[in-house]
Amino acid sequence: MPDSSLTPKNYLGVPVERPKVAFFELSSCEGCQLQILNNESSLLAFLDLIEIVRFREAMSGGGDDYEIALVEGSVTRPDEVERLKLIRAQARLLVALGSCACFGGVNQLKNRFPLDWVKREVYGEHPIETAPARPLADFVAVDLKIYGCPIKKEEVERIVTDLVIGKEIVYPDYPVCMECKANGNLCLFELGEPCLGPVTRAGCDAWCPNSRAGCWGCRGPATEANLAQMLAIMDERGFSRETVIDRLECFGGFASQVAALRAAGGHR
Amino acid sequence: MKVDCDISVRHLTRVEGHGNIRIRIEDGELKEALWEVVETPRFFEAMLVGKRWDNAPWICGRICGICSIGHTLASIRGVENAFGIIPSRQTARLRLLLKHMETLQSHVLHLFFLAAPDFLGEASVLPLIRSRPEVVALAAGLKGLANDLCDEVGGRRMHPTRTVVGGFTMLPDRRRLADFRPRLLEAAEGLRQAAAIFKGFCLPDFVRETEFVSLKGEGEYPFIGGSLISSDGVTRPETDYRLMTNEYLVLQSTSKWSKLSRDSFAVGALARVNNNFRLLRPEAQELAREFGLAPVCHNPYLNNIAQLVECLHVTGDAIRLLDELLGSAWEPPRLEVTPRAGRGVGAVEVPRGILYHGYEFDEVGRIVSCDCVIPTSQNHANIQHDLTALARQSARQGLGDREIERLAEMLVRAYDPCISCSVH
Ligand code: SF4
Ligand code: SF4
Ligand code: SF4
Ligand SMILES: [Fe+2]
Numbered sequence: 161m162p163d164s165s166l167t168p169k170n171y172l173g174v175p176v177e178r179p180k181v182a183f184f185e186l187s188s189c190e191g192c193q194l195q196i197l198n199n200e201s202s203l204l205a206f207l208d209l210i211e212i213v214r215f216r217e218a219m220s221g222g223g224d225d226y227e228i229a230l231v232e233g234s235v236t237r238p239d240e241v242e243r244l245k246l247i248r249a250q251a252r253l254l255v256a257l258g259s260c261a262c263f264g265g266v267n268q269l270k271n272r273f274p275l276d277w278v279k280r281e282v283y284g285e286h287p288i289e290t291a292p293a294r295p296l297a298d299f300v301a302v303d304l305k306i307y308g309c310p311i312k313k314e315e316v317e318r319i320v321t322d323l324v325i326g327k328e329i330v331y332p333d334y335p336v337c338m339e340c341k342a343n344g345n346l347c348l349f350e351l352g353e354p355c356l357g358p359v360t361r362a363g364c365d366a367w368c369p370n371s372r373a374g375c376w377g378c379r380g381p382a383t384e385a386n387l388a389q390m391l392a393i394m395d396e397r398g399f400s401r402e403t404v405i406d407r408l409e410c411f412g413g414f415a416s417q418v419a420a421l422r423a424a425g426g427h428r
Numbered sequence: 429m430k431v432d433c434d435i436s437v438r439h440l441t442r443v444e445g446h447g448n449i450r451i452r453i454e455d456g457e458l459k460e461a462l463w464e465v466v467e468t469p470r471f472f473e474a475m476l477v478g479k480r481w482d483n484a485p486w487i488c489g490r491i492c493g494i495c496s497i498g499h500t501l502a503s504i505r506g507v508e509n510a511f512g513i514i515p516s517r518q519t520a521r522l523r524l525l526l527k528h529m530e531t532l533q534s535h536v537l538h539l540f541f542l543a544a545p546d547f548l549g550e551a552s553v554l555p556l557i558r559s560r561p562e563v564v565a566l567a568a569g570l571k572g573l574a575n576d577l578c579d580e581v582g583g584r585r586m587h588p589t590r591t592v593v594g595g596f597t598m599l600p601d602r603r604r605l606a607d608f609r610p611r612l613l614e615a616a617e618g619l620r621q622a623a624a625i626f627k628g629f630c631l632p633d634f635v636r637e638t639e640f641v642s643l644k645g646e647g648e649y650p651f652i653g654g655s656l657i658s659s660d661g662v663t664r665p666e667t668d669y670r671l672m673t674n675e676y677l678v679l680q681s682t683s684k685w686s687k688l689s690r691d692s693f694a695v696g697a698l699a700r701v702n703n704n705f706r707l708l709r710p711e712a713q714e715l716a717r718e719f720g721l722a723p724v725c726h727n728p729y730l731n732n733i734a735q736l737v738e739c740l741h742v743t744g745d746a747i748r749l750l751d752e753l754l755g756s757a758w759e760p761p762r763l764e765v766t767p768r769a770g771r772g773v774g775a776v777e778v779p780r781g782i783l784y785h786g787y788e789f790d791e792v793g794r795i796v797s798c799d800c801v802i803p804t805s806q807n808h809a810n811i812q813h814d815l816t817a818l819a820r821q822s823a824r825q826g827l828g829d830r831e832i833e834r835l836a837e838m839l840v841r842a843y844d845p846c847i848s849c850s851v852h
């Protein structure tokens with residue numbers, strides 16, 4: 161949990177100590193980092209709050225005297241393990257940024273297959289180094305996870321602000337359905353579409369259902385996820401187990417649930 | 429003066445992904461010039477195998493955070509072509525509008541946040557927030573508009589939520605759409621100011637004859653689908669993209685390389701402008717001429733200007749699309765999808781050049797094989813050949829280490845490479 165020594169002495173009116181922040185990316189689409197640059201309206205205020213010492217996608221140079229490391233992407237090659245360990249040794253606070261870093265993200269879909277086949281399918285006999293895609297926490301201690309594919313920029317800004325002013329970080333433990341209903345959306349099941357809203361951790365403000373697109377569970381399971389009940393709804397509405405598994409396994413957050421479903425049902 | 433020079437840039441900054449530059453000159457003679465790509469592959473083409481068709485756009489969009497809209501649209505087009513689905517006119521217009529706004533936001537990000545600091549002698553855009561606030565505000569305004577319109581049409585500016593095979597899950601709000609019209613007009617004005625700023629920048633003088641590949645426009649400056657053309661005179665249908673890209677593997681790169689009529693070719697804004705100049709809107713053509721950009725231009729640094737020209741083009745064209753959309757009543761947002769066995773290809777011009785997604789499906793619509801050819805992977809070989817020529821020219825001119833390094837970094841950045849995308 162957040163290191164209290166990061167807490168500044170003052171706040172409101174008095175300049176807050178700007179923590180030194182560094183961004184890193186392992187195997188990723190760099191989308192989560194980009195989300196931070198993508199928030200034009202509040203970006204400048206956000207940049208006032210922290211001191212960015214390293215952001216390779218946006219700036220040249222870069223120091224190693226950071227306190228907070230925001231690490232995007234999953235680990236898919238041995239050299240990334242080494243980079244990650246160095247970052248861990250330097251950072252007081254290591255934040256996993258996005259579903260790739262938290263769960264392996266879409267990258268872990270390749271773990272369904274033998275690695276040799278995966279390499280041959282894309283590179284033929286050409287030598288290429290890769291390992292199964294893994295989340296950061298499989299290798300180092302992670303202090304904080306920011307979920308989402310992509311992350312929701314408002315949430316990152318809120319979390320970083322809370323960190324800087326020393327407020328406790330709270331995540332919703334309820335599912336996306338709660339936010340969706342609060343937004344007054346017509347439920348996708350009524351429109352004949354599958355949705356993982358009932359089991360997925362909220363915090364995205366029902367991003368996809370707001371656009372009449374079903375949730376694919378990018379933020380992983382809610383604390384109170386009732387998978388059995390959701391499976392019953394899916395069965396009742398005629399959605400195949402394959403459809404449900406496709407969604408549950410897309411971002412890696414439901415890995416144990418998917419393994420159990422596969423073991424139980426003999427699905428691919 | 430005979431120069432010695434030893435440059436090694438590990439993980440070049442202000443580009444997307446991980447690449448290294450190495451240049452070694454001894455006694456005025458070029459010993460080595462290397463563009464290395466060390467990005468980790470993620471194996472999208474393997475992970476899709478066995479998945480149903482509806483997974484393809486959703487997962488493939490995640491190949492790239494910057495051009496996720498382009499990937500999603502190329503993937504959708506690949507699936508639709510395999511299933512014989514022809515999108516409605518309304519869908520085609522909305523997709524193009526979305527595409528235009530991705531082009532605008534990506535080009536502005538590159539021009540101002542990634543490339544401009546080089547011309548202004550800064551390490552990043554951050555010092556410019558204080559020293560040139562008007563420039564940063566202009567860029568943020570343009571990018572903000574493009575992102576907001578992407579939200580409105582695609583549901584989300586990155587990894588869009590509404591774009592599906594058959595059309596859209598939901599249509600934009602008409603009133604909010606109309607509110608974008610004045611903002612687009614203002615953006616066109618802003619782009620003229622941007623042009624004035626860029627006119628003050630000194631673009632390096634470097635030319636190397638190059639083959640340029642892009643979509644071939646038929647009556648319209650092309651972005652989504654159509655036949656393929658090269659400036660060396662090759663034309664092919666979209667389905668023959670593999671004959672246009674000829675991917676092969678090299679040891680210096682985890683990304684594949686491509687070639688066509690020569691050792692390498694280039695794709696991107698400069699390729700599009702070179703191959704389809706006459707189809708640009710008149711104001712965009714005029715802007716190009718003001719910068720001395722006329723087809724066929726062989727200075728890779730002018731890709732920056734080609735991007736600026738395209739910004740003006742897509743902004744004007746977005747206004748046209750908006751008017752057409754608002755001038756007709758909404759039709760149903762999406763068509764029914766019936767999977768069938770077969771192959772489909774989607775070619776889309778994304779900010780960094782032409783992108784191809786090719787799929788093969790079984791009779792229930794499960795993916796048998798998947799192939800994505802990325803703009804930056806098509807550019808890698810050309811970057812390598814440019815870098816060699818640039819290093820040789822610099823050695824002849826007796827430039828110092830720092831200057832050669834600066835020119836080399838700017839060269840790679842001019843291609844606006846999207847390296848993690850190229851490796852995928
Ligand atoms: S979590 Fe999603 S958006 Fe973020 S880096 Fe991974 S693939 Fe990209
Ligand atoms: S659309 Fe999805 S998130 Fe919304 S209420 Fe229905 S199941 Fe829940
Ligand atoms: S609705 Fe689901 S898939 Fe969409 S952003 Fe939220 S958690 Fe992710
Ligand atoms: Fe590929």
